[in-house]
Amino acid sequence: MRQKKFLIPMVVLLVFSMVLAACGSEPEENAGDNDGEGGADRPEFLSIVTGGTGGTYYPLGGAFAEIISDETGIQVNAEVSGASAENMNTLRDGNAEIAFSQTDIASYAKEGTLMFEGDQIDNVSAIGTLYPETIQIVTTAKSGITSVEDLKGKKVSVGAPGSGTNPNAEQILEVHGMTFDDIEKQDLSFDESTAGIQDGTIDAAFVTAGTPTGAVEGLSATEEIVIVPIEQDKIDALIEKYPYYIQDEVPAGTYKLADAVSTVAVQAMLVVSNDLSEDVVYDITKAIFENTDKVTHAKGELIKAENAVNGVGIDIHPGAQKYYKEKGIEAAE
Incomplete structure (x- = not known):
């Protein structure tokens, strides 16, 4: 009988301890709700x-x-x-x-x-x-390309697959009455594009990036860079149809350019x-x-x-x- 009396308080104490432990664990389980410093949802x-x-x-x-x-x-x-x-x-x-x-x-x-x-x-x-991410149509003086229309029939890079440069090139050609069928389209990264221009395997490249762009700066060390301008009427037509474009320019002195060149940009x-x-x-x-x-x-x-x-x-x-x-x-x- 004495053994039973001793056992009952022990069981009650054990149950009480388990309840306390469960209550004490709640803040830890909910720690993920706090995304501040050290929170469970804060990535490492x-x-x-x-x-x-x-x-x-x-x-x-x-x-x-x-x-x-x-x-x-x-x-x-x-x-x-x-x-x-x-x-x-x-x-x-x-x-x-x-x-x-x-x-x-x-x-x-x-x-x-x-x-x-x-x-x-x-x-x-x-x-x-x-x-602003300036759309730069990059070529060299020796190519003879001075206008967007001059790209017809030329080997032109329109950016790496999956880049935003591709639709920029397509839309700019569109307002000039051209499509990718009018050029020999190349899908190259900026580095590949400038290397191609340098070794003569392509004639020009669309580059959508903040200026100065590293790959184009590298090319300007060995070549006389030309940035093909976009004329004002074409800029206006492009912005009217695709309002995420803004008017922009490549400043004089960039890539050793003597004068600023008119173009467009996205952001x-x-x-x-x-x-x-x-x-x-x-x-x-x-x-x-x-x-x-x-x-x-x-x-x-x-x-x-x-x-x-x-x-x-x-x-x-x-x-x-x-x-x-x-x-x-x-x-x-």
Whole structure:
């Protein structure tokens, strides 16, 4: 009997201890709801997909990766890629978390149009726009090409497969009454394009990138560069039909040019996976826009938070919106 009396309190104590343990574990189970520093949903590693090594995305991506790593404690790696269209697919497939893209390509992806026909990408949002991406029709003085019409019958690179340069080239040719059938189309990266121009295997190349573009600068060291101008009436027609274009120019002195050259541009932007939490994207956005002084590329001077909400074309991630709201910057809903 005494043994029974002793056993009953022991059982009650054991049950009570189990209840306390269960209650004590609840905060740990819910830790993932807090995405702040150390939260379960805060990733340890992120990837930024950029573009080819000869473009502007890659060096900027490397600078952003270092800044985000230093400011947030998340290890970030910049990866070479085929640029805009490929990057959107990479985000969709969950193989990266942050991507560079042209604003027009991001819009095509969200709408399921052009190269994304029947393949709409709906799991991405914008961090913001960065700088104009100038469309440069690159050739050399010895080619004799001085106008878009002169490209007829020539071997012309229209960008790497999956890049945003391809539709830019197609649309510019379109307003000049031409199609890809009027040229010997080559699908080459910027580095491959400038190498081809240098060795004579192609005549010209469309390059959509921030100026100065590394691959074109490299070519200018050995060749007299010509940037083919787009005339004002064609610029007006292009912007009227495709309003994500803006008027732009390649400044005098770039690639040793004697005079500025009229052309058009889209905008570079950063796109992010919707899988990233509001807190994480807020930290990323803040890290980038408050440390642009650490970006050594010339385009770093153009990257400003107050411009980041202009011409985005797709929804801005709630984390980025939170940052812009704190700064008093009106973000598109």
